Each structure stands twice: as structure tokens, then as C-alpha cells.
Amino acid sequence: MxxxxxxxxxxxxxxxxxxxxxxxxxxxxAEAMTVQHLRFIRTRPGEVLAVLVMADGTVQNRFLPATVTEDELQRIHNLLDDVSEGRTLGDLREFFARRIHSERVQADDLRRTAFQMGGAALIGAGPAPxxxxxxxxxxxxxxxxxxxxxxxxxxxxxxxxxxxxxxxxxxxxxxxxxxxxxxxxxxxxxxxxxxxxxxxxxxxxxxxxxxxxxxxxxxxxxxxxxxxxxxxxxxxxxxxxxxxxxxxxxxxxxxx
Structure with a gap:
């Protein structure tokens, strides 16, 4: 930590x-801080709560529109864990923006959804005073x-x-x-x-x-x-x- x-x-x-x-x-x-993990919690149909936890213990939350099952969420979390660990907030933001349009991501519905949700969760995360x-x-x-x-x-x-x-x-x-x-x-x-x-x-x-x-x-x-x-x-x-x-x-x- x-x-x-x-x-x-x-x-x-x-x-x-x-x-x-x-x-x-x-x-x-904020852009230079390391991301510990990113999680999504289903709150009601068509909506999730994005929970961004930084390595220093800072937590940021925001609600996002998303229609996913619990099983899909678990797989999304596994994908995001693989790409977010050890990256700074700025690095991860750039990663999602860069990879979301790649052929590999576009051909994989779950990966595309994961990266779209990840990118949306980081909108407005930082900069802080x-x-x-x-x-x-x-x-x-x-x-x-x-x-x-x-x-x-x-x-x-x-x-x-x-x-x-x-x-x-x-x-x-x-x-x-x-x-x-x-x-x-x-x-x-x-x-x-x-x-x-x-x-x-x-x-x-x-x-x-x-x-x-x-x-x-x-x-x-x-x-x-x-x-x-x-x-x-x-x-x-x-x-x-x-x-x-x-x-x-x-x-x-x-x-x-």
C-alpha cells in the first residue's frame, strides 16, 4: 500500500x-496515484455503483448505467484486476481509451463491456485539490x-x-x-x-x-x-x- x-x-x-x-x-x-482495485455493485436494474479504491486507501464512488448479471460482473472484475493492478489512475485511464477500439476488444463482448465500464468509472475521478x-x-x-x-x-x-x-x-x-x-x-x-x-x-x-x-x-x-x-x-x-x-x-x- x-x-x-x-x-x-x-x-x-x-x-x-x-x-x-x-x-x-x-x-x-490523483492522476499519479496507484489503483488498488475497481469494483461494481448492482444497485437496481440497469444501474451499478462503481467503487474505485486507490493504493493509499482513498475511495471514490459513482453510479453508472449498466445492465449486467452477477456472473458477468465477476468475470468483469477478473478482467479489470488483470489490467489495473499496479497502474496509476492516469495510466489506467489512457489504457482504457487506447484499448477500447482494438480489434481484440471489439471482438469480445465481455471485454468490451468491462473496458467501457472501467473507462466510465474513471470519468471525473480526480483531479482533486x-x-x-x-x-x-x-x-x-x-x-x-x-x-x-x-x-x-x-x-x-x-x-x-x-x-x-x-x-x-x-x-x-x-x-x-x-x-x-x-x-x-x-x-x-x-x-x-x-x-x-x-x-x-x-x-x-x-x-x-x-x-x-x-x-x-x-x-x-x-x-x-x-x-x-x-x-x-x-x-x-x-x-x-x-x-x-x-x-x-x-x-x-x-x-x-
Whole structure:
């Protein structure tokens, strides 16, 4: 199971403690989250309830028109299990769109119905507002750089500006290494140029899932904190990438 918000908060809290700064964690967007399974429940004639369960425990439901028997539903579930396990929501959405018109699917009524229902169930699933975790605010307020009322006011504004934090950390999504933002690069942070940000993305299958970073004074101990941010992002990538082999093998089988 992928890390949920509790695990992300604990990770942020640990990084804040280790670095003596505020830690920011941008959670994976819905499209990047892994699907655990997709189920359909008959509610009344001509209607089913689609239940989409993500690997972090998130559940999304929606009603769909469908006329199927219980036996057909079981076979549909078996088909969907074969193609959905280990895929992200975005990957699975693309898979259904790509395969629904293939000759093999068009020639198989049950497979066509399964993929049509699967594709319909994913319509409107995500995107959701981006979740951002900020831990260690007190660590920043303890810094002598921000003891003035004006400094504290600016600092509070930065830590509460979710869009700003996401925008800055999103700049690490295409990078393969930890980024350090100083001077003009952090002008949006305010603080009279006294704030710096260090960030890195965490990945799954080589694709960015989210980002983690710290905000602190420009006089941070960079030789100490940069490796800590790098190691934390790497550890998170390992968690998200744990089922790489099984999912990759599954993808190859599906494309045959």
C-alpha cells in the first residue's frame, strides 16, 4: 500500500526535526496515484455503483448505467484486476481509451463491456485539490532571522500560501537532483531575501509523484541539509516504486 497522508506528515515532521527548518511535502496528485482495485455493485436494474479504491486507501464512488448479471460482473472484475493492478489512475485511464477500439476488444463482448465500464468509472475521478503538508513551523520561528513582527508576518504568509509552495516545489518535478533556490529564485517567498528553499521530487516508475522540501534562512547549513532532503526523497521514491517489477511485467502481458 502506498504511503497515505499520515505517512507523509510523519516524513515531513522527521525532516523538519533533522534540519531545524519547516518541511513541505506535496502529496501525489490523483492522476499519479496507484489503483488498488475497481469494483461494481448492482444497485437496481440497469444501474451499478462503481467503487474505485486507490493504493493509499482513498475511495471514490459513482453510479453508472449498466445492465449486467452477477456472473458477468465477476468475470468483469477478473478482467479489470488483470489490467489495473499496479497502474496509476492516469495510466489506467489512457489504457482504457487506447484499448477500447482494438480489434481484440471489439471482438469480445465481455471485454468490451468491462473496458467501457472501467473507462466510465474513471470519468471525473480526480483531479482533486493538491494536498500539501507543512511541518516544523515552530522551527522557523525559533530562527533569529525572523524574530521581528514583520518577519514573522511574512513567514506566516509564505507557509499558508499553498499555491506558492506547490508552484515552487513543482519546479523540481523535471529534475533528477535536489534543487536549491536562492536569491531571485525565491523572491516570491518574501522575507527580504532571507528565505531559501531546498526541494526534490519523489518518483515512481521514473515519473514524479510529488515533492518534498524545506524552507529556512539563507544561512542554512547546506552541506548538512541538502543530503537530508535528497535521502528523504529517495526513501519516498523507494516506497512508491516497490512494486515496479510486478507492474512492469503486468503491463507487458497486457500489450501482447
Amino acid at each position: 502506498e504511503p497515505g497522508m499520515t505517512a507523509l506528515r510523519e516524513t515531513g515532521r522527521l525532516l523538519a526535526e533533522l534540519t531545524g527548518t519547516a518541511a513541505v511535502v506535496v502529496a501525489p496528485r 493538491v494536498d500539501v503538508v507543512v511541518e516544523g513551523r515552530v522551527k522557523l520561528f525559533e530562527q533569529r532571522d525572523f524574530v521581528s513582527p514583520e518577519g514573522m508576518r511574512q513567514l506566516m504568509g509564505v507557509l499558508e500560501d499553498v499555491d506558492l509552495l506547490v508552484r515552487l516545489l513543482d519546479a523540481t518535478s523535471d529534475a533528477r537532483k535536489t534543487a536549491v533556490f536562492l536569491g531571485r529564485e525565491t523572491s516570491e517567498l518574501g522575507g527580504g531575501g532571507e528565505l531559501a528553499m531546498i526541494g526534490a521530487s519523489y518518483r515512481r516508475f521514473g515519473h514524479s509523484q510529488g515533492a518534498i522540501g524545506i524552507i529556512g534562512p539563507t544561512r542554512m547549513d547546506y552541506p548538512k541539509v541538502v543530503p537530508l532532503v535528497t535521502a528523504t526523497a529517495s526513501a519516498m521514491s523507494e516506497l512508491y516504486d516497490r512494486d515496479r517489477r510486478s507492474a512492469a511485467a503486468l503491463t507487458e502481458d497486457d500489450e501482447d
